[in-house]
Amino acid sequence: MTQNDDILLRGTGFQPVSSTNDILLSVENLSTHFSTQQGLVRAVQDVSFAVKNSRTFALVGESGCGKSITALSIMRLVPEPQGKIVAGKIIFNGRDLLGLSGNRMRAIRGNRIAMIFQEPMTSLNPVFTVGYQIEEVIRLHQHKSKAEARDLAVEVLRQVRIPDPQRRISEYPHQMSGGMRQRVMIAMAISCKPALLIADEPTTALDVTIQAQILNLLDDIQKQYKMSILLITHDLGIVEERAENIAVMYASRIAELSDCRSLFEQPLHPYTQGLLKSMPRLGFTEKRLYTITGVVPDPLHFPGGCKFHPRCPIGCNDKRCQTIEPLLREVIPGRQVACWYAPGYERPDDPKL
């Protein structure tokens, strides 16, 4: 495996850094914009976070908050020309991915950084067997012969616990159930033993019992390969059990960044607090659920000031929240939040207010 790495990466000028620090991926001040007919959509604004080696980092948020665009930006798959990464750095293993040429990026994508998508049916090609699709990845990145690639593909299918892989490998995606297809997607993603796996809503389309199986499988594979996972989801429930660090996104920005345990014990941002309170929980028997009033803002018309203020129970009438957007700041060691009212958040006295 390491030999393969060397062969591949020699050509790309991409050397695995013997990491003294344990940060695998660090995203710094990333901004991705889309120009649409209706105007400029600032889909990702000033997002920074770091994913540690062999750990899971979770990016949580509602639809349209920019979490998937962040993932696509890391993979450099933002659809051009309407979408553009306008600022920021994506440091992977010590090198800025945004500065790489298309060829070098292709050698990393699917090889060192792999991605699994939400909808396993639409992301597999229906006219090729699953074996062909896995072999394609292996042959592209590892220069193996057809027979070797076949053996590897069977092996990787066995690792994702598909029963009878020798037979299954020559089946087409439509012959498999949703959970099986997601396993094939995972097999494809891990076939080159990536250092980072981006899982974009990996279980949203699946039934609850299958969801648990897939999440457990990801856990096991992570341990086996010492792989980092960037887990993107809207379901705070699946995060609590398996992520080390978590960033909650709201309207293109990170609202709160923290280690997982403290976030669930004591959420600092009013949005995070609202999200946690509004989820129906097993075992709780309240008569009414807490609600966050209002709706997720339209990315074309974000409100001024703090983007959450129209829905915020604390800041909705506050002049400062309405006019000045709070930036993400560290308030407690290891915990960052973007809220004027968070405990420990510095409030520079603005003469205008």
Next chain:
Amino acid sequence: MNPGISNNGLSRRSEAKPGYLLKVEDLKTYFPIKKGLLRKTVGYVKAVDGVSFAVKPALTFGLVGESGCGKTTVARSILRLIPVTSGKVTFGNTDVLSADKLQMQNLRSNLCLVFQDPFGSLNPRMTVGSIVGEPLKIHKNVTGAELTERVCLILSKVGLSPESINRYPHEFSGGQRQRIGIARALILQPKFVICDEPVSALDVSIQSQILNLLKDLQDEFSLTYLFIAHDLAVVQFSCDIVAVMYMGKIVEQAPVNELYGDPLHPYTITLMSAIPRLKAPGRQITRQTVGEPPPIVGQPAGCPFNPRCPFADGRCLVENPPLRQVPGKSEHLLACLHSK
């Protein structure tokens, strides 16, 4: 025709007698599988295979299960949106499955449906006013100023402003569209509303708004809900009695606290433990799921859950357990040979 059902005044709420509003007995809905040049029927998908339950007025009855277990087919069969193979559905005093066209029209104003997908279930070419007002025009011949007035009234009940009536569905967010769908279902002042996964397509912060709204409307109009969902936490919040379906059959049914406090069927236990939900105090998260959901054709012999069941033995492979009352618990029904 039953006058109690055709009379659609608000007064009918007080008529709700003790007993059951909707009764489903041994409902079977099979879909033929056709093959070959002559489209010969070679087998059946038993989507609903002998389901019986009864819903008391002003309560919420929940149906839970994995996708493909037949919960939506039950809803559609009750509304006669698909042909039913056999069984009996009684609403009030009317036999739904043998009702003629006129009776059916009256029934439909009392049996309404809220759909899962708020994007696909609203006609994009119609204004909100005409979407919500259409049932009233068809069933009650209401037109003009009265129609507008009643549409505005129901829109304000679901939390939308009256100005919305001239806008189109695309101008609304998912949660607001679901409110439009609820307004459309409620404008005829039905007794019974079927909610088919009403919140599964919505964002987390919007889900709780819609769940609260459904509860408020139930209190205000004494509505009876058949609530179909796959999210057990949502069901626990919304329902009074819950039935768990597996492969077209109800495998366990109990009042909500009893089912969540003491689930008996191995499948229910599996479902409960599979959900990665925020921990409630004292709740241990364990997972013990086995196997894939079953294929929709070709049921295994014996208990349908036997290929995935950790307790299955020789008897389970032959005998198909009927749904029976759990000894000592009058409202707890279970279909498992291993019940104590």
